[in-house]
Amino acid sequence: MSKEKKELYLGYATDKAVTPFFQRFLEALEQEKLMMSRCPKCGAEYLPPRQHCQKDLEECELVEFPEREAKLYSYVIVDFAPESLASRAPYVVAIGEFPSGKRLTAHITNLMSMPEIGMTLKLAFDRIDDKKITYKWLV
Amino acid sequence: MTRRVAVVAGGHSKFGKRYDATVRELCAEAFKPILDEGITQDMIDASVLSYAASQFTGQGAGSALIADYLGLHEKPHLRVESACTTGTASLRAAWGMVASGLYDVMLVLGVEQMNRVTSAQATELMARAGDMRWEYPYGISFPAFYALMASRYMHEYNLPHEVLSMIAVKSHHYGAQNPKAHLPREVTLEEANNAVPIARPLNLYDCSLITDGAAAVVIAAENRVKEFTDEPVWIKGIGAGASEMMIQDRPSLTSIPGAKRAAKAAYKMAGIEPKDIDMAEVHDCFTIAELIAYEDLGFAEPGKGREIVENKENYHDGRIPVNVDGGLKSKGHPLGATGISMTYEILMQMRGQVQKPSRQIDDVHYGLAHNVGQSGQFVNVIIFERGW
Ligand SMILES: CC(C)(COP(=O)(O)OP(=O)(O)OC[C@H]1O[C@@H](n2cnc3c(N)ncnc32)[C@H](O)[C@@H]1OP(=O)(O)O)[C@@H](O)C(=O)NCCC(=O)NCCS
Numbered sequence A: 001m002s003k004e005k006k007e008l009y010l011g012y013a014t015d016k017a018v019t020p021f022f023q024r025f026l027e028a029l030e031q032e033k034l035m036m037s038r039c040p041k042c043g044a045e046y047l048p049p050r051q052h053c054q055k056d057l058e059e060c061e062l063v064e065f066p067e068r069e070a071k072l073y074s075y076v077i078v079d080f081a082p083e084s085l086a087s088r089a090p091y092v093v094a095i096g097e098f099p100s101g102k103r104l105t106a107h108i109t110n111l112m113s114m115p116e117i118g119m120t121l122k123l124a125f126d127r128i129d130d131k132k133i134t135y136k137w138l139v
Numbered sequence B: 001m002t003r004r005v006a007v008v009a010g011g012h013s014k015f016g017k018r019y020d021a022t023v024r025e026l027c028a029e030a031f032k033p034i035l036d037e038g039i040t041q042d043m044i045d046a047s048v049l050s051y052a053a054s055q056f057t058g059q060g061a062g063s064a065l066i067a068d069y070l071g072l073h074e075k076p077h078l079r080v081e082s083a084c085t086t087g088t089a090s091l092r093a094a095w096g097m098v099a100s101g102l103y104d105v106m107l108v109l110g111v112e113q114m115n116r117v118t119s120a121q122a123t124e125l126m127a128r129a130g131d132m133r134w135e136y137p138y139g140i141s142f143p144a145f146y147a148l149m150a151s152r153y154m155h156e157y158n159l160p161h162e163v164l165s166m167i168a169v170k171s172h173h174y175g176a177q178n179p180k181a182h183l184p185r186e187v188t189l190e191e192a193n194n195a196v197p198i199a200r201p202l203n204l205y206d207c208s209l210i211t212d213g214a215a216a217v218v219i220a221a222e223n224r225v226k227e228f229t230d231e232p233v234w235i236k237g238i239g240a241g242a243s244e245m246m247i248q249d250r251p252s253l254t255s256i257p258g259a260k261r262a263a264k265a266a267y268k269m270a271g272i273e274p275k276d277i278d279m280a281e282v283h284d285c286f287t288i289a290e291l292i293a294y295e296d297l298g299f300a301e302p303g304k305g306r307e308i309v310e311n312k313e314n315y316h317d318g319r320i321p322v323n324v325d326g327g328l329k330s331k332g333h334p335l336g337a338t339g340i341s342m343t344y345e346i347l348m349q350m351r352g353q354v355q356k357p358s359r360q361i362d363d364v365h366y367g368l369a370h371n372v373g374q375s376g377q378f379v380n381v382i383i384f385e386r387g388w
């Protein structure tokens, strides 16, 4: 491929192993689209996406995930962080559950009081710096 | 046909911040008591090294180094890695080799040295046991994985944090009586409940320790047991189970599915039920994990684990004594050594050799070790039976 790959990473502490499939996920995320994956053979859907279907290992395709609101399923406020995230602590990690039952794990970035299980979370997007992007929750 | 296999001897190093030793000296400290019982290297056919995370020390090929240091360099050896359940995974692997007839006598040695790096670095290294693509970027530390379970458990069952602190009080009460423990001191309920937050709702006294240490056991096939001891402890049931990799993918966070599967398999193989267990060593990497273990192991109904805590049924003279050696909380949690340390404690309790009567359990016939890897991705439950 002649086109040079744009350097993009997910989240705050980054694993730099970006495959072509994951790169497509990241490029869509940059356009504020959250992608899930779907198996062309059995129809299974995955959020976050898997390149290979867990059931039959077929190559999945990336399709846009349409839901925007979730309920807080569980949370943690990380006070003592891994070294790579020490400067961000404390931060809130939340598992949100969408009406379809699919879940996503991300930070809630605008909480003013203690999180409450069941509260509504809105999916949002963020550019952390010129190479790092993420999805996140807002309350 | 498999052969019966027994634990015939054990050794245990002092747990703690062991700046005076590296993995080789820690292993020597755990192996020496075994030699002191008159067992020699020639009596051991092969060894398994339970060493979870060479990232902490940088030492690769651990089993080669350790076998050589202990004078076992001419005997086959291998290393097992299964995160925090490495100890009992190693015992399971060794059991298979002995039960099948491949070897008669094996050494299973667990070790970890976690304090060569800072706590923030250790937290970083352990966070890498989460999914590197989807979880690690969000800074989900090990305590954070369990805090996600704790938040959900506290919500579903309306559990006050104080109940978790009561577990810490018990662990430290017994750790204070265990000379091998990392933090052998008592803590009051008030101190434990008001400690600094680490991963809310979990605080410092909900967390296990970052520990250096080693523990070792020798196992033997039934036809060889008599050469070693009149007090063998039979490996009666071995269950292993697994769960989803990502914590968000678990249908429920109030129990660990892999632990329930492991327990079921272990009880079935042993032919006994939860009520038959006289003592348990459970994986209390966090207080919430101990509470969930009561339920996953069938000592309490779902959501009712707190009754065991509130009624002090988990004390040495209670209905189901749990972690009366201090547990991972106060004795410490050197990852690879933990499952072997649990096995060692059961051996000592059955033999009546824990030294302090104030933590000696009366008449242990069946003991159970519950050892969880990561946040439940892999779990081993082993049931032991007193053989005399
Ligand atoms: C909670 C944690 C971060 C605290 O580490 P830390 O802040 O670096 O603590 P330090 O080693 O600097 O010790 C500070 C003090 O707290 C005490 N302390 C440390 N960890 C403790 C714990 N878990 N419980 C109670 N006291 C603890 C120390 O003894 C020391 O006391 P002192 O000042 O009276 O001597 C660390 O214990 C931890 O990460 N535990 C979890 C380990 C883990 O995740 N293991 C894998 C699980 S499967």
Ligand SMILES: [Zn+2]
Pocket (backbone or CB within 6 Å): A039, A040, A041, A042, A043, A044, A053, A054, A055, A056, A057, A058
């Ligand atoms: Zn499929």
